[in-house]
Amino acid sequence: MRLNPALQSFACSACEHVASALALTAPVGLCPRCHKPLAARYALRQDALVPRHERAGLARWESVLPIVELPAGYADDVGATPVAPWPRLAPELGLDLWVKHEGGNPTGSFKDRGLAVGVALGVVLGARRFCLPTQGNAGVAASLFSARLGLPPCHVVMPLAWRGSPYHRACALFGADVRFAGANVAEAGRAMREALDRPLAAGEVVDLSTFFEPGRLEGKKTMGFEIAADFGRAQPDWIVYPTGGGTGLVGIWKAYEELAAAGLSPGTPPRLVAVQSERCAPVVEAFRRGLAVVEPVTSRGTAADGLDVPAAIMGHGILAALRASRGTAVAVSEEAIAAAFRRSGAAGVPTSFEGAATLAAVETLRRDGTIPAGSRVLLLFTAGFATHVSRVEV
Amino acid sequence: MRLNPALQSFACSACEHVASALALTAPVGLCPRCHKPLAARYALRQDALVPRHERAGLARWESVLPIVELPAGYADDVGATPVAPWPRLAPELGLDLWVKHEGGNPTGSFKDRGLAVGVALGVVLGARRFCLPTQGNAGVAASLFSARLGLPPCHVVMPLAWRGSPYHRACALFGADVRFAGANVAEAGRAMREALDRPLAAGEVVDLSTFFEPGRLEGKKTMGFEIAADFGRAQPDWIVYPTGGGTGLVGIWKAYEELAAAGLSPGTPPRLVAVQSERCAPVVEAFRRGLAVVEPVTSRGTAADGLDVPAAIMGHGILAALRASRGTAVAVSEEAIAAAFRRSGAAGVPTSFEGAATLAAVETLRRDGTIPAGSRVLLLFTAGFATHVSRVEV
Numbered sequence: 001m002r003l004n005p006a007l008q009s010f011a012c013s014a015c016e017h018v019a020s021a022l023a024l025t026a027p028v029g030l031c032p033r034c035h036k037p038l039a040a041r042y043a044l045r046q047d048a049l050v051p052r053h054e055r056a057g058l059a060r061w062e063s064v065l066p067i068v069e070l071p072a073g074y075a076d077d078v079g080a081t082p083v084a085p086w087p088r089l090a091p092e093l094g095l096d097l098w099v100k101h102e103g104g105n106p107t108g109s110f111k112d113r114g115l116a117v118g119v120a121l122g123v124v125l126g127a128r129r130f131c132l133p134t135q136g137n138a139g140v141a142a143s144l145f146s147a148r149l150g151l152p153p154c155h156v157v158m159p160l161a162w163r164g165s166p167y168h169r170a171c172a173l174f175g176a177d178v179r180f181a182g183a184n185v186a187e188a189g190r191a192m193r194e195a196l197d198r199p200l201a202a203g204e205v206v207d208l209s210t211f212f213e214p215g216r217l218e219g220k221k222t223m224g225f226e227i228a229a230d231f232g233r234a235q236p237d238w239i240v241y242p243t244g245g246g247t248g249l250v251g252i253w254k255a256y257e258e259l260a261a262a263g264l265s266p267g268t269p270p271r272l273v274a275v276q277s278e279r280c281a282p283v284v285e286a287f288r289r290g291l292a293v294v295e296p297v298t299s300r301g302t303a304a305d306g307l308d309v310p311a312a313i314m315g316h317g318i319l320a321a322l323r324a325s326r327g328t329a330v331a332v333s334e335e336a337i338a339a340a341f342r343r344s345g346a347a348g349v350p351t352s353f354e355g356a357a358t359l360a361a362v363e364t365l366r367r368d369g370t371i372p373a374g375s376r377v378l379l380l381f382t383a384g385f386a387t388h389v390s391r392v393e394v
Numbered sequence: 395m396r397l398n399p400a401l402q403s404f405a406c407s408a409c410e411h412v413a414s415a416l417a418l419t420a421p422v423g424l425c426p427r428c429h430k431p432l433a434a435r436y437a438l439r440q441d442a443l444v445p446r447h448e449r450a451g452l453a454r455w456e457s458v459l460p461i462v463e464l465p466a467g468y469a470d471d472v473g474a475t476p477v478a479p480w481p482r483l484a485p486e487l488g489l490d491l492w493v494k495h496e497g498g499n500p501t502g503s504f505k506d507r508g509l510a511v512g513v514a515l516g517v518v519l520g521a522r523r524f525c526l527p528t529q530g531n532a533g534v535a536a537s538l539f540s541a542r543l544g545l546p547p548c549h550v551v552m553p554l555a556w557r558g559s560p561y562h563r564a565c566a567l568f569g570a571d572v573r574f575a576g577a578n579v580a581e582a583g584r585a586m587r588e589a590l591d592r593p594l595a596a597g598e599v600v601d602l603s604t605f606f607e608p609g610r611l612e613g614k615k616t617m618g619f620e621i622a623a624d625f626g627r628a629q630p631d632w633i634v635y636p637t638g639g640g641t642g643l644v645g646i647w648k649a650y651e652e653l654a655a656a657g658l659s660p661g662t663p664p665r666l667v668a669v670q671s672e673r674c675a676p677v678v679e680a681f682r683r684g685l686a687v688v689e690p691v692t693s694r695g696t697a698a699d700g701l702d703v704p705a706a707i708m709g710h711g712i713l714a715a716l717r718a719s720r721g722t723a724v725a726v727s728e729e730a731i732a733a734a735f736r737r738s739g740a741a742g743v744p745t746s747f748e749g750a751a752t753l754a755a756v757e758t759l760r761r762d763g764t765i766p767a768g769s770r771v772l773l774l775f776t777a778g779f780a781t782h783v784s785r786v787e788v
Contacts, residue, residue: 053447056476056478057476057478071481072478072479072481073478073479073480073481073482073743076476076477076478076479077476077478077495077498080476081471082450082451082470082471082474083470084450084451084466084467084470084471085466085467085470086467087465087466087467088467088541088542088544101471101500103498103500103502104471104497104498104499104500105498106495106497106498106744106778107744108497108502108778108780144742144744145742147482147739147740147741147742148482148741148742148743149742150482164788166780166783166784168788169783169784169786169788170744170779170780170783172786172788173735173736173739173740173744173779173783173786173788174739174740174742174744175739175740178788341567342567345541345567345568345569346541346567346568346569347541347542348538348539348541348542348543348568349467349542350500350501350538350564350567350568384500384502384780385564385567386502386560386564386778386780386781387780389560389563389564389567390560390563390784392563392566392567394558394562394563394566394567394572
């Protein structure tokens with residue numbers, strides 16, 4: 001593994017700060033000037049943006065990632081997930097309906113993409129230890145990729161209620177050091193940073209929190225490149241995305257922007273829809289109010305674990321992507337999420353509660369006319385059904 | 395969907411009976427003469443045995459399946475699973491170690507391959523209703539593919555202990571009619587056949603039990619074609635396979651035989667290893683005794699649900715494949731399965747208890763010298779970790 005020679009810099013998403021990739025001597029965190037997320041910038045030739053089908057998994061996109069020469073067996077089973085039409089639900093919704101199935105990733109969710117790159121980038125820049133607070137899937141993925149590289153245990157902090165959960169068990173299986181604090185990921189994160197104050201300040205541990213380092217965004221970006229490549233000249237009109245921290249939404253948009261910058265835009269890019277739970281909807285609230293940043297809310301709790309994210313450090317980037325794509329943001333009820341979970345299973349395309357929220361959102365957006373009949377709509381089913389099916393009455 | 399024009403017949407695996415594919419007017423079950431499994435035979439040109447990379451999932455192999463023109467969205471996310479090296483464990487085992495990751499299939503296991511084809515073949519031959527007894531994953535897969543085609547509820551019978559299990563919940567999510575009977579799949583099957591005696595006899599319901607119809611074998615066969623294609627000129631020396639009913643093992647061997655018959659053999663085919671639990675090892679027992687058929691045993695129960703199969707109607711086919719490939723059969727202890735489950739997770743390649751049994755088997759076969767150092771060994775990790783991780787202490 002080494003840095004991609006095409007990587008030029010990490011540029012702040014909010015201020016003018018730019019850190020040259022040549023000068024790096026340690027892992028990259030938040031912007032040292034304004035403490036907002038950094039994002040990778042590359043000098044990309046057109047041929048870098050074409051998937052390498054002779055490679056497996058995430059390595060197909062190495063030429064647009066910050067690190068190249070990923071080790072054999074490290075991310076061969078990450079990404080390259082199927083997109084498929086959903087003919088059973090398309091007619092009643094009046095849509096050309098598609099699903100991207102992220103549940104086939106090794107830990108069962110799209111989080112594998114971001115954490116595979118986040119861990120690899122940190123290691124290339126000298127790190128050996130990682131930490132993160134998690135609502136579940138991100139911690140599982142960070143634990144897996146730490147295990148794959150034989151690193152010291154990943155320090156994972158989960159909300160107190162997660163003790164004994166499938167997320168906890170999976171992190172432990174992959175050798176993580178699992179701790180519990182707070183009621184949600186924001187509180188877990190605060191506890192983690194207090195506990196690891198010194199090693200974090202000394203750069204001995206890399207904080208893999210959403211957008212706290214630039215690798216996860218680059219990994220999630222591969223979803224956008226895959227969608228753009230798979231749909232070719234008939235891109236989706238809308239991509240509907242369950243939004244917690246928003247890495248995937250910002251990542252998908254970054255992919256379309258990098259394609260456009262290289263003169264490879266596949267036509268009008270899709271309009272992005274951010275879906276949240278009514279009980280924790282800071283992005284929807286900020287979008288509706290026309291704000292430039294996302295203000296933290298107090299979560300009232302949601303069954304969709306990945307949506308229980310009351311603050312978004314990259315809120316400005318999420319809102320910018322929604323507006324630039326002429327998209328929207330919508331909140332759905334817990335009842336609608338549960339109903340959509342059952343409906344998607346009964347129609348043969350199972351998903352997690354977060355994925356189900358996108359189906360619930362499409363039902364809303366069809367009813368209110370935001371999405372016209374006949375639109376090509378892609379739902380991001382970000383995780384499989386295995387974790388949440390255990391919480392359903394049978 | 396329609397029958398593959400290259401399909402010639404369904405031939406008995408045990409007697410001389412052959413049913414022409416042209417004369418079919420109803421779903422195909424066991425051999426009407428000797429009640430042993432039937433297997434599909436084709437007239438295959440060489441170009442039929444090359445994957446269609448422009449197609450998705452199982453449809454890449456339509457030209458070697460009994461049905462073609464699979465509906466869009468039906469099996470796009472089935473199969474085409476990654477194979478990857480496992481560098482963290484390879485050195486200590488002294489092997490060139492590889493894993494095929496079947497957990498990425500839509501219900502999380504390799505069962506999706508067989509049931510996708512079994513259900514589709516039954517429908518093409520006129521069926522609308524299906525039933526099967528299950529240790530878990532097969533029932534989940536049958537339920538999913540029934541849902542995808544909008545069929546009446548699949549009739550699934552599970553051992554009594556499975557009430558409320560993740561398997562039960564998943565089948566219910568996909569709309570199945572789930573019943574409970576007996577202590578294992580054999581007892582569940584007997585109860586199912588008693589309850590459905592008349593509709594089964596009248597051909598109103600198709601019995602999807604392992605090897606009771608020829609579609610599942612054809613679906614599982616795709617694993618063999620994928621392995622042969624992915625490894626090219628450097629095939630595995632050994633393929634290590636967790637063996638319950640044995641559909642996958644017989645299917646993998648059928649793929650290598652069909653390649654050889656078409657003049658496309660990729661060199662010496664891999665030697666097959668059937669792995670079972672010491673507590674339910676009818677195949678291992680029959681192999682050691684040099685028998686031609688597998689005699690039923692009384693299971694003492696195993697944590698590896700998919701291995702809790704005390705009888706094998708295709709035992710003669712399993713034993714023939716093991717011998718023809720110069721392979722072997724090995725039983726592993728429950729303790730070794732549990733240890734391998736933890737070891738594989740800690741080394742970053744999670745799997746189910748069944749998959750873990752293959753790692754335990756390789757440890758045994760290295761110790762006793764059956765597999766020499768430096769061999770290229772492929773483990774079939776037939777399911778993901780999600781179901782079994784909930785049974786592990788953390």
